[in-house]
Amino acid sequence: MWTIMMILLISLLIALFEVPYLRKNAMKREMLVFFILLVVATGLGIAESLEANIPNPLDWITFVYKPFSDFILGTVE
Template sequence: MVAVLGLLVVAALVVMIEVPSLLKNGQRKEIWIFSFLLVLGVGISIAHSLHVKVPNPLDWIIQLYRPASEMLDNALK
């Protein structure tokens, strides 16, 4: 539980450092992207710290390309 609190504190510090300069420069789209990526990263980090199995995106890519790889492998044998 301490890890989750630490992650939230660090995320809050990052927001306090980054968002004022983005607001000052009128970068609204960048704030939305920054917020999305920060929430995604903090969410995955919290899940990892709570020992939740987080799927690896590379596994999805391997499953997507496996049929083509096997077909090409069979064609070259």
């Protein structure tokens, strides 16, 4: 419970610190991307604190490139 509250507090502090700068110097698209990434990162942080099973992005990369790797290594030997 406390970790979730701390994650939300830190996310709020990040938003309070960055939003004034983004309003002055950035386009609306950049602000939208900032908020999307902040929400995703906050959600992942909360899920990690609840010990949810979050897939590793490297597993997807390995799944995609493994057949190519096997083919290349099979032709070398």
